[in-house]
Amino acid sequence: MTATTVLAVRTSPHAHSTRSVEKIMANVVFALLPICGYAIWLFGISTLALLLATTAAALGTEQMFCRASGKGSTIGDFSAVITGLLLGLTLPPGLPLWMGALGAFIAVGPGKMVFGGLGFNVFNPALVGRAFLQAAFPVAITTYTSAKAVGRFTEFVPSTLAWPFMKAAPITEWVARTKVDGFTGATPLMLQKFDHVTTEPWSMFLGERAGSAGETAPWLILLCGLYLIIRGMMSWRVPAAMLLSSVVLAQAFHMADAARYPGPLFVLFSGGLMLGAMFMATDPVGQPVTPRGMWIYGILMGTLTVAIRFLGGLAEGVMYAILLGNALSPLIDNLTQPKTYGERRKAVA
Amino acid sequence: MLRDKQPVTITADTHPFLNGLWKQNPVFVMVLGMCPTLAITNSVKNAISMGLATTFVMVASYGMISAIRKLIPKQVRIATFIAIIACGVTVVDFLVKAISIPVYQALGAYIPLIVSNCLTLERAEAYAGKQPVVKSMLDGLGMGLGFALALTCLGMVREVLGAGTFLGFPVFGSRFEPWVLFLLPPGGFISLAMWLLFFAWRKERAAKLAAAEATQ
Amino acid sequence: MSSQIIPGPGGTGPGAASPHAPSAANSIRMVRLLGTVSLMCGLLIVVTNLATKDRIQSNQETITRESVAELLPGISKQVTYGVEPSGELKVLTGATGEGKKFFAGYDGSGKLVGVVIEAGERGYADVISALYSYSPATQTIIGFKVVDMRETPGLGDRIKSDIPFLANFKNLDAKVENGKEVHNITTVKHGTKKNAWEIDAISGATISSRAVGRMLHKSVEDVTPVILKNLDRIERGN
Structure with a gap:
C-alpha cells in the first residue's frame, strides 16, 4: 500500500501554539470582568441587571440563529458573551433593560450572524448594537445617572425597569434624590461640549464620574488591556496608534484655541476612548492584519474621534470612529500588503 | 437573486393586472423604483399617496404611449416616453396640490421625481410600447397598485415602529417609546431588507414544499 | 395607417x-x-393648470386662514397686509403671494386682537417656516406655530409639538425701540430661562430651538416697527 502523505499547504505562520479562538475569547472575558465589577460598584444593581440582560440576549440570539441556520451551536466560543458584556459597558447605567436586550439582538443578529457568524462580520457587533440604539432612542441613550448614588445597591434606577417597548420613567427626580455632593448626572464630555465646564483629567482617570457603565475608569481599562497585550492575545499597535494620534491632534487643537478645545489628557480620559481603543478597535475580525495597516487604522480612528468630538454636533465620537475604521480596514489591508520576496519596487527607496 | 429565478418576461398565462400587483411586484420582485420606496415611506399616508400618484401617472401615460406606439420611430422612443410621462407627472403635481396641500408638502420633491422613477420608464419600454391600449393600461394599473402596496407595507413598519401610530392613530398607547431610527433614512433600508427577507423565505419554503410533494 | 409609416413585422415594436x-x-x-x-x-x-389654479389658491388661503385663527383664538375677521419695499403698508386681497406680509385679526366688535407674522430661519435640516402671533398693545409674542420643516423626527421636530417649549411663546417679551429690540430674544439652555425675553430650549433639540430664537429675533426687528408705526391704520382695518 502506498503511503499517502497529506500535505497541508498554507500560508505562514507555520508555527502553532495551542491557543485557540475559544481560549483567547475566554481571556478577553476574564479581562472584562474587573471592568464590569467596577461598573457595578459605581452604578449599582441597575448596571448588573443591564449587563445580565445584554449578555443573556446576545447568547439567546446566537443560539436562535444557529438553530435556524441548521448549523451547530457556536455559543461556546465566548464571542457572544464578549459582545453582550461590551455592549452593556457602553450603555448608560440606567438604560431600560429591554433596550439593552434589543441592542444585543441587533448586535449579534444583523451585526454578526447574518454575515455568517464569528470571523465574517464587517463591524464590531457590540458597536453595531449601540449604533442602532443611539439612532433609535436618542434621548434614552444620552440620559446618564450620577456615579456612587445613594442606595444604588438596594434600588433600581426608575428607568431600568420600563416595560418592554414602553417609555422609561423620568429619572431627574431620582438623580436629584440619590446623588452625592460633587457628583453630577452629566458626563464630562457633555459638560465640556454644552456647558463649557472642563473636568479635571486626574479625577477622570480615577473613574468616579458619570458616563456609560464601563467607560469611566481609564486606569482599570488600561490594566485589563495590558493583561491581554502581555499575554500576546491582542495587538498593542492599534490602541497605541489610536490613543497617541488622538492626544497629538487634541494637543494641536488645544494650542490653537485653549479656551474652546480641552487638552489632550481630557480627551484621553473622557468618554469611551480608552474602552474603545483597548477592547473594540482591537477586535481581531475588524482590524487590518499587517502591522503597518494597524498603525494606519489606529491613527485614522484616533483622528476621527477627536474630529467628531471637537468639530461635530455630537459629544462623543469613538463609536462612529471605530465603525468607520472597521469599514475601511479591508482597504487598508489591501494597500499595505507586504511585497512578495524578490518582487521589485518601482522606485528605489 | 430573486430576479435570477424569475425572469422579467410576460407570460401568456398571467393577467397583466395581477402580474404587476403580485407576481412581478415592482418593489419586492423586480426591485425597481428604490428612491421613492426608501424616501417616502416614513408614514402610511405618504406611502399610499405616493403609490396612487405613481399609479395615476402610469395608467394615463401608458394609455397614451400604447395608443401611438406604432407611430413612434425607434430612435426617439425613449424621448417620447419621457415627454408623455413628464406630462402626466406635471398634471398629478397640480392635482395633488388641488386636493390637499399638506399631502403635497409631505411628498414635496418626490412627485416631480416620479418621472425619473425607473419603474415608469421600464414598463413603458417593456410593455406599453408593444402592447395594445387596454392591456397596457391594465399593466400600468397593476404595477402602480403593486408599487403602492409595497410602499404601504414599508410605510406600515416604519410608522408603527417609528411613531407608534398607524395612519395617525396610536397603536400601542401613549407610553410607547418610538424607534426614531425607523423614521430616518436608515429605517427605510432596514424595513425594505426585512420585507425582502420575508418574501425570500416564503418563496424558499414554497419551493421546498413543492419539492417534497413531487418526491412523494 | 401605421404600417404605412413604420414598416415592421406586424407592428410588434x-x-x-x-x-x-x-x-x-x-x-x-x-x-x-x-x-x-x-x-x-x-x-x-x-388645461390642468387652468382647471386647478383657483382650487390650489383657495387651498393655500384656507390653510393660512386656519393657522391665523388658531394663533389668535376668538377672531372673526382677518385682514392681510403686505409690506412694500418702501415700508408702506398695502391691504392684500388674497392670503398668498410673495413678499413680506402679516395678518391682522379682529374680534366680533372689530377690535384688533393681534397680528400674525410669517417668519423663516435655517434649522438643522432645512428652513423652518413658522407663523407667530404678536400683540402690538403689549409688544409681546403670544403664540407660535411651525408651518413647514424637515427637522429630525423625534428630536428637532418637537419644536412643533413640545408643550413646555410652546409655553415659551405665551408671553414672550418683544419690545422694540428705534428699530432694535430692547432685549434680544435668545434661546437659553433647557431649564435656565430667567427673563421674559428668553426661550427655554428643548433638551436634546438645541439646534432647532436656537433656530426658532434667531428667527423670532430677526423677524421682530424686521416687521414689528412697521406695525407699530401704522398701528392706527391697522386698528381701523383698512
Missing part, C-alpha cells in the same frame, strides 16, 4: 424599421412626432 442611418425624411418624421407629442402634452398641462 416601435420602429422595427431599418438598421440603416435615418434618412432626411425619417428625421423630419421624428421631429414632427416629437413636436406633436410635446404640443399635446403642453396643452394638457395648461
